Amino acid sequence: MSYQLTINGTSHELDVEGDMPLLWALRDELHLTGTKFGCGVAACGACTVQVDGVAVRSCSCPVEAADGAIITTIEGLGGPGGAMTTLQEAWTAHQVPQCGYCQSGMLMAVTALLAENPDPSDEDIDKGVSNVCRCGSYPRVRAAIRSVAQAIATQDATQDPTQAGATEVGEATSAEEM
């Protein structure tokens, strides 16, 4: 059976079993390895991608359920030429990642959260971002989200802050002498 997926703007015809998880179609069929395998049971969020704008744990989403969908992975989050989104810039400014393995999923989950709720409360963040980071980057994840949310609050509402090329006001930094 063949499935039609648009991934990061490119259309792919995939001849795989319908119950193959999207994660393994991305990683082992298309060699898009930015999306990570963590648990296989939708418990950790390392494999989070966006399917039609919604954050989805791709290890538990069969390819057939994504047939015809528009999919964004970490490789497609930034703009052309490697431009980073405001959120990715905040991630860099706050030096969020440690080992970094969970961060693709973390960024995809937070991007989806902010698209839906540009100024999330702490509770919204706790509920919306249940990804596991074994290194414990959580305090910095929260700080980076806060800095972007503040940037959104102070900028022109017509600009979409989750897209590359947005203004760079989210550059709050927790690091001294950076």
Next chain:
Amino acid sequence: MGVLSRRNVLVGTALVGGGLMVGVKFSPDKRLARAREMLENPGENLITTWVKISQDNIITVIVPHAEMGQGVHTSLPMMLAEELEADWDLVTMVQAPAETIYANNALVKGYLLDGKEIPAFLNQPANWSTYQLGKYMDMQVTGGSTSVRTTGQYAMRVAGAAVKDLLIQAAAQKWDVPARECSARLSQVFHNKSKRSASYGDLAPGAAGMTASASPKLKARDDFTIIGTSKPRFDIPGKVNGSATYGIDIHMPGLKIAAIQASPVFGGKVARVNSGPVTGLRGIETVVNIGDAVAVVGDNFWRVQSALINLDVQFDGGGNESVSSDTIYATQVRAIEAGKRKSNVSSGNLDEARVAAVTTVDAEYRAPYLAHAQMEPLNCTALVEDGKCEIWVGVQDGLATRAAAANALGIAKEDVTVHLLPLGGGFGRRGGGVMDFIDRSVRVAAQLDGPVKVIWSREEDMRQGAYRPACVSRFEAGLDGSGKPVFWSNVHIMDEEAEAVHIPDSVAAQIIESVEAPTHVPYGPWRSVASSQHGFFIESFIDELAHMAGVDPYDYRRDLLGDDPRMAHVLETAARMSGWGGALPEGRARGIAVKKSFATIVAQVAEVSITQGAVRVHKVWCAADPGDVVNPDTFRAQMEGGIIFGLTAALYGEITIEQGRAVQGNFPDYKMITMADTPEIEVEIIRSGAPWGGAGEPGTPPIAPAVTNAVFALTGTRVRQLPLKNHEFG
């Protein structure tokens, strides 16, 4: 060479004098030649084994440690760049290959020195024997929180300073002026008298022919401009845009994918395997039986893992099928009561102190097995052909990986090439002593044509662990009339390093002993190693003594640390940060703990409440004295991460053993802290100037006792066995 002074020419004295410290000078020409062969590109000059400089003035530092998020791929180059007087904007790094010339000699030396504390390094020339030891022990370890305090201090700073001297000499030679009239700054050498300057890139070819000093003059702390500043980490951009390539991400033409299952009862064997049910399935190539495990090989991990689950395979547990956590604890208790004791510490007169004591207190503590649960499941890509082996993997010890593969295949170490990749978490699971995943992967590869990537499912990773060992520890202490401890007796499972079980010297009579109670359950280092469980035991029992004495737990500890001003200062700092003793919101209480591990002292205060019957940690204040710090922001991140790692274990962490095997297999039953239960964390770094300590591990030990001591203050319940999830609170 004419301008080199005698002092700087080390040929002949290098073998005894400390060439090790530069990483330059044993059979100097051979080592450097080998390094050049591996690392020098056109237009670059490798000047010592640790650094190369290109014609366009880019400095590349060669780092012999693994990056697993602790920031060492940035902090070590910072140390070299500091002494080199490099322009930081023009500095980059590469990972050193898993080759003998990059063995961790300095680390071996660290281990050979008592307590792992590195004394003032200029007074401690290394010698040939430690180098040989490092070579034969195949150590290229990233562990023990040692990278900065050994490789950084012994190799990076010394190499940076030595190379700076060479560049100055090269300039002096070129301009025909005395070297002492030249100075170096921002990757350039200046001769102010003649107003001339040259870039390091221009001078590098001349310097590359010279012999580096092993004892160059190093910068004073007050002159640092790079060390002590928070430089952004080199590894961050690739981890933010998804381009970082971990071991599990490797792809190459003809690559096969394999899923693996070992005997669920540790140490068991494959009794029978019938590949019938998976033969002919789409994408399945073959089933491999390596004796202690089976692997299904194919083209896609989902296909091979699904087939593995359906495979008809039986294991022989080897007689350990009746072992459980209960029988293990019972065996440990019997060993404590009747086993042969080994004394670790014995001081003062225990019998006299026992008589003098007004009150005695005793308690038994327990900590369970813990899995590492690093986010990137174990994996290894291997190609075995023509008596040679090539490996692509993220590990904490490249040379041990090479040795494990050679040993598994019965080939020479020189016939194994290891390509080192970033780690999706290590925490000890990818360390030198626990190379089971390398061993199994290369044995699978040996039965196949072409390269294979063997991937552990999360369940296989968790159930084939190298666990933090379960441990029982018993204490007895006596207090005098004022409540001060006059004796301390402790017997626990497993001989551990002195630092982990150490208590304040102010307790005059001490006896600390261990007994052995071996099991078939594999164990290994887990972030902060023995200090993780012993920190909990000791700092909880001290809290019990404080309560018995009727003294505030901070004041009690402060008094015990009267002879140790450095440790007392860290404790005072944490108390001050938290406003210890001040009013708290209704339903909250605080606990405090202090532990020295890996030569860094960390004190933490935790504020907790009981929310819906469970412990909730609201805030943690953390004071840390690592002596000095290279990258403060990275150090702070390590404290945050260390606290969260330890808190996860304190609240939820438990691998239980039933029928000889691990019960928990994935995050739903081995729970992790997430954003929702992460406390606010405040960190203060104390740069006391003491010998440098570690960063990756010392943040972990104090958090469990800080939390359980707070739980006691709040509820009156003394938690003597972790995790907290197994206890019920009003």
